[in-house]
Amino acid sequence: xxxxxxxxxxxxxxxxxxxxxxxxxxxxxxxxxxxxxxxxxxxxxxxxxxxxxxxxxxxxxxxxxxxxxxxxxxxxxxxxxxxxxxxxxxxxxxxxxxxxxxxxxxxxxxxxxxxxxxxxxxxxxxxxxxxxxxxxxxxxxxxxxxxxxxxxxxxxxxxxxxxxxxxxxxxxxxxx
Numbered sequence: 501x502x503x504x505x506x507x508x509x510x511x512x513x514x515x516x517x518x519x520x521x522x523x524x525x526x527x528x529x530x531x532x533x534x535x536x537x538x539x540x541x542x543x544x545x546x547x548x549x550x551x552x553x554x555x556x557x558x559x560x561x562x563x564x565x566x567x568x569x570x571x572x573x574x575x576x577x578x579x580x581x582x583x584x585x586x587x588x589x590x591x592x593x594x595x596x597x598x599x600x601x602x603x604x605x606x607x608x609x610x611x612x613x614x615x616x617x618x619x620x621x622x623x624x625x626x627x628x629x630x631x632x633x634x635x636x637x638x639x640x641x642x643x644x645x646x647x648x649x650x651x652x653x654x655x656x657x658x659x660x661x662x663x664x665x666x667x668x669x670x671x672x673x674x675x676x
Contacts, residue, residue, distance in 0.1 A: 506534070506535050508534075508584055508585045508587075509586070509588075509589055511523065511538075512576070512588060513545065514593050514594035515545055515546065517547030517550035520550070520551060520591040521550060522675075536556050537585050539557070539558045540560075540561055540579055541561070542560075542572070547592065548560055563595070570598065570600065573597065573601040587608050587609070588609045588610070589609075589612075590609065590612065593611075597609070602645065609643065609644035610643060611641070611644050611649070613625075613641075615629065615638070616636065616638045617640040617656075626671045626674065630665060630667060636658050637660075637661055637670060639656065639657050642654055
């Protein structure tokens with residue numbers, strides 16, 4: 501069997517960096533043939549600082565510095581190209597990507613979404629699960645398509661809702 505080439509990964513972030521850190525730790529722990537080539541954020545955030553501290557190349561491509569979403573996404577795509585990323589991983593990236601961007605990278609964008617899709621697409625998933633008295637909740641990793649949180653599911657992890665769960669405690673358990 502031929503050796504597996506190293507997969508080059510760009511990670512897009514917007515927040516704390518917890519998903520990015522877990523992904524980087526898993527790559528290292530399980531000695532997966534993946535290299536994080538660049539971490540890109542759409543705003544200054546803790547995740548970019550954390551990525552820098554971990555030695556990953558970083559870029560902040562803030563939407564406020566562009567005339568349009570298309571211009572910002574073009575800049576993001578250029579950086580992804582410069583770093584020759586094979587795949588793009590959305591790890592807490594809190595912006596909806598345009599159809600043009602998704603089409604350009606079709607089949608190469610992976611998202612971590614904090615619910616058991618197709619349930620609770622979009623935001624506030626933990627509170628919505630509690631409000632609807634869901635019995636189980638969890639996380640989905642899926643391919644990104646034009647439709648919000650609607651691409652083919654790669655893997656899911658489930659956990660029960662507890663009687664004393666609130667949105668914060670549930671979010672912390674899902675993150676683990």
